Amino acid sequence: MSSATQTWKTERAVASLKRTVLYITLVAFAALFLTPLYVVISTGLKTFQEARLAAMWSLPPSVSLQAFSAAFTRLAPHLENSFKLVIPATFGSALLGSINGYVFSKWRFRGANTIFALMLFGMFIPYQSILIPLVVFLRTIGLYGTLWGLILTHIVYGIPINTLMFRNFYAKIPDELLDAGHIDGLDLLGVYRRIIVPLSAPGLVVVVIWQFTSIWNDFLFAVTITQRPGVQPITVALQNLAGSQVIEWNVQMAGALLAAMPTLVLYIILGKNFIRGMLAGSVKG
Amino acid sequence: MIRTKRDLTKAVLLVTPSIVLVSIFVYGFILWSLRTSVSAWQGIRPDYTFVGLRNYIHLFQSTRFQIDLWNTAYFTLFFIATCIVVGFVLAFLINRNIRGEGVFRTVYLFPMALSFIVTGVVWRWMLNPTFGVNIILENLGFPSDWGWYTDPTRIGGFHVALTSLILAASWQFAGYTMAIYLAGLRSIPYEVIESARMDGATEIMIVRKVVLPMLRSITLSAVVVLGHISLKIFDLVMAMTGRGPRFATDFPGVFMFETTFTGNRYGEGAAISIVMLVMVALIIIPYLVHVFRQETHE
Numbered sequence: 046m047s048s049a050t051q052t053w054k055t056e057r058a059v060a061s062l063k064r065t066v067l068y069i070t071l072v073a074f075a076a077l078f079l080t081p082l083y084v085v086i087s088t089g090l091k092t093f094q095e096a097r098l099a100a101m102w103s104l105p106p107s108v109s110l111q112a113f114s115a116a117f118t119r120l121a122p123h124l125e126n127s128f129k130l131v132i133p134a135t136f137g138s139a140l141l142g143s144i145n146g147y148v149f150s151k152w153r154f155r156g157a158n159t160i161f162a163l164m165l166f167g168m169f170i171p172y173q174s175i176l177i178p179l180v181v182f183l184r185t186i187g188l189y190g191t192l193w194g195l196i197l198t199h200i201v202y203g204i205p206i207n208t209l210m211f212r213n214f215y216a217k218i219p220d221e222l223l224d225a226g227h228i229d230g231l232d233l234l235g236v237y238r239r240i241i242v243p244l245s246a247p248g249l250v251v252v253v254i255w256q257f258t259s260i261w262n263d264f265l266f267a268v269t270i271t272q273r274p275g276v277q278p279i280t281v282a283l284q285n286l287a288g289s290q291v292i293e294w295n296v297q298m299a300g301a302l303l304a305a306m307p308t309l310v311l312y313i314i315l316g317k318n319f320i321r322g323m324l325a326g327s328v329k330g
Numbered sequence: 331m332i333r334t335k336r337d338l339t340k341a342v343l344l345v346t347p348s349i350v351l352v353s354i355f356v357y358g359f360i361l362w363s364l365r366t367s368v369s370a371w372q373g374i375r376p377d378y379t380f381v382g383l384r385n386y387i388h389l390f391q392s393t394r395f396q397i398d399l400w401n402t403a404y405f406t407l408f409f410i411a412t413c414i415v416v417g418f419v420l421a422f423l424i425n426r427n428i429r430g431e432g433v434f435r436t437v438y439l440f441p442m443a444l445s446f447i448v449t450g451v452v453w454r455w456m457l458n459p460t461f462g463v464n465i466i467l468e469n470l471g472f473p474s475d476w477g478w479y480t481d482p483t484r485i486g487g488f489h490v491a492l493t494s495l496i497l498a499a500s501w502q503f504a505g506y507t508m509a510i511y512l513a514g515l516r517s518i519p520y521e522v523i524e525s526a527r528m529d530g531a532t533e534i535m536i537v538r539k540v541v542l543p544m545l546r547s548i549t550l551s552a553v554v555v556l557g558h559i560s561l562k563i564f565d566l567v568m569a570m571t572g573r574g575p576r577f578a579t580d581f582p583g584v585f586m587f588e589t590t591f592t593g594n595r596y597g598e599g600a601a602i603s604i605v606m607l608v609m610v611a612l613i614i615i616p617y618l619v620h621v622f623r624q625e626t627h628e
Contacts, residue, residue: 148341167352173603177362178359294455298451
């Protein structure tokens, strides 16, 4: 009897030790993942002199907003450019993606699956392989070097992933619901407008977050298409800030945080949808 | 589902604009790049004089491109391995009824919301050889004279400087790998594990015989997604290191960009981009075929 109690006690001790080790591991990983964030914030709150010292890991002796205000002054126009780029590009490609997703999930015409697969390939290609023709093409139609050129680019290359996401989302809407619409005399567009669009909100949120994040974070298209500083979005401006002559680490870190803020805020508020979008990106919905 | 012929025609018309756009911007442009890659185009003005495989031969003979290919291979290998191991461990741990699970998940995943440029700028500062992570290592009593991304050392074909990029990229994508593993672990029906336990299987046996096989298809997607990211890596390199000492951290994406837009050697730039496309296609096309086959079987 007493030996049974003993075993039971030992087992419980082992289990609780295991739990402790588990939590310590998780916390250690969390600390590791957060280290860069700590460095960014603490460096960003330092003055130029403090940030140059070898004490990069210590907290700022006093909180200084000097770096943030310097970074904001330099980056504000580019943050504005990014918003002007991201909003139309996101909604433009979401609209096309929604229409395509509807057709590819509910109207499987002959060859639809092959066309869809060919479309999907477009989301994986290295964009370097279309970059030279893209530049020549944008020059020809007079959009090279403009935000509109960049918007058009993001809309077009956003089509594959948006189509995929909406297709997987609409596949879950029961066909009977659409049939009911058809019986009521709606045609394909009527069903789209009256039934599909009102049900699209949860899918749209996922797509919008995903597109917003990818376009906001894009660098390759931005640096290739926008040469003039006046139209450059935030990623290009941040890269230029980092390449300036005297490296002001505190301003750079503040700038990095400003550049990351919009997508970070989206992620923190709408995390679940963000993850859904991310998982959809690995083809299987 | 009820569908009329007229509606089916309208359906085709609705997707036509997108099909046309993708045909031109993806497939048309790829063919155009292919044509450029066998042309003499050098300088600002297009010149499509056919030169055969000259650009490709030139490319594969150049030391820089050979280094780039090795760097890509090593980077891809270590980046994928790190993400898979860390991601799986995190998913496995977090799946054990953890208090505060949401907080841990949010922390591990937040780097995914950032751009490679932000990641690069921040890690360049953290791995600064004079006062970055080295100071912490020194305080902990570890060797602390690492050159990180400034280190020109080579071990075999492996440039030590690449470790900095591998660290930064893995920091950004380990959480992603965790998320897809977690989604996979959660999709395993509880009864399957429970009945294995009833049959007297130990925890380790359950992991090996039940969990791992089910996770195989997820590992495949992870490898494909991470692999195609690493084959086209560009932003992170530009923000963090550039081509590095003696091309220690150079990649085809960087080489392509510099050749084309700084060097104005469009023919060669296009050739690099086609090689990149072929590398990505070699892993993506079989994967897409595999996924679509599965879908039609279901």
